[in-house]
Amino acid sequence: MKIGIIGLGKMGSALLRGIVNCGLCCPADIVASDPLLPERDSNPEYCGVRTCKDNSAAIKDADLVILAVKPQAFQSAAASMAHQVKDQLFVSIIAGLSIASLKKRLGPKARIIRVMPNTPVLIQQGVSALAWDSMVSESDLELVKNIFLQLGEVVKVEEKLMDGVTALSGSGPAYVYVLIEALADGGVLAGLPRDLAQQLAMLTVQGAAGMVELGKHPAELKDMVASPAGTTIAGLAALEANGFRSALIEAVRAAAQRAKELDDAY
Ligand SMILES: NC(=O)c1ccc[n+]([C@@H]2O[C@H](COP(=O)([O-])OP(=O)(O)OC[C@H]3O[C@@H](n4cnc5c(N)ncnc54)[C@H](OP(=O)(O)O)[C@@H]3O)[C@@H](O)[C@H]2O)c1
Structure with missing residues (x-):
């Protein structure tokens, strides 16, 4: 061929x-x-x-x-x-x-x-x-x-x-890079050296994806790490207060819209 x-x-x-x-x-x-x-x-x-x-x-x-x-x-x-x-x-x-x-x-x-x-x-x-x-x-x-x-x-x-696929898995790696970068920034803010913060952020995303791959719902996995009055629930509350979920949903929606516009231009 x-x-x-x-x-x-x-x-x-x-x-x-x-x-x-x-x-x-x-x-x-x-x-x-x-x-x-x-x-x-x-x-x-x-x-x-x-x-x-x-x-x-x-x-x-x-x-x-x-x-x-x-x-x-x-x-x-x-x-x-x-x-x-x-x-x-x-x-x-x-x-x-x-x-x-x-x-x-x-x-x-x-x-x-x-x-x-x-x-x-x-x-x-x-x-x-x-x-x-x-x-x-x-x-x-x-x-x-x-x-x-x-x-x-x-x-x-x-x-x-x-268009939805393009917006989620096609563009998605960029969203995850921002996530890793921002997690590392948070680590630096908490006193970690930059290299260590980036390594921990990357391995955390990799490991968490591996856990989801095992088949449990992400919400169940999240609940397993969030103990009453613990550190994780404090972090999760800050994520909700700052619109983390809706920012990701809107990112996928905007990218899907842009994919549609590219075709409309033809
Ligand atoms: N990168 C991603 O994450 C991703 C994911 C999924 C799909 N895609 C799609 O895959 C396609 C390629 O993306 P890419 O990231 O590989 O882009 P890229 O690195 O810019 O590659 C496109 C190549 O095509 C060349 N080119 C431009 N006009 C041409 C022409 N008339 N005839 C032949 N070759 C020409 C470009 O040369 P010049 O540099 O001289 O313009 C460039 O080398 C895009 O349509 C993109 O939407 C990309």
Whole structure:
């Protein structure tokens, strides 16, 4: 199978590594295009694949095309390869853009699987949500699922849920980074050295996620740590007084709204 990757930024290059590592196809069968890339037949910086600036060269012989450009760049990327669109399977990780909007630029015959990964795919601990159009076959879906399984967990969703997925798991790592940073700031305020505070904050988030993974409801786990008149309930009361819960709910709502706006602009 031949693969073309359009846009070799953070996500495009993470996918490239996943594809090469799982042995799905060899580097000689992959061409990646990006305006910043040097023209190389075998680029050692990118797993030995061919890199170029010309999008149509990347999709010309491809069976599978991965679209990994920013939403604002899709229109020009699509225009530059329109004459090479045949019966390729397209995988789009572009935030916000619906399958209908992608088809407007790629043509009605394009088979499209829309995927929303998150940045922990860079360390094979991501989660990727897949939605697809009616022209996609079971084998297309299995193929793409197997690529993203190299980079973490995979869930299948209806396309109408994609804005919510984008806002929660796509954007979510950024919220957790702010959480870790703020916890560490609190630790420093309580007298801890910065390094120790950050390490404790990170390990606390990691450990707490592991406890949730065991299957108990987060509220039950929270109640288990909050003893009467103890330190944790004092901290929890301060969180409630400062709108911690509603800030997170509003963050997800705002991001979902923004994802919708990105598509409306098309
Ligand atoms: N990062 C995330 O957490 C995340 C999560 C889920 C989905 N996504 C989505 O994944 C996509 C890529 O995100 P990213 O974080 O990997 O962005 P990125 O690092 O900026 O990568 C995008 C790459 O595409 C290149 N590009 C721009 N215009 C192009 C064109 N016309 N043809 C070919 N390549 C072009 C860019 O080059 P220039 O630098 O020259 O513009 C850049 O190297 C976005 O749509 C984003 O919404 C990102």
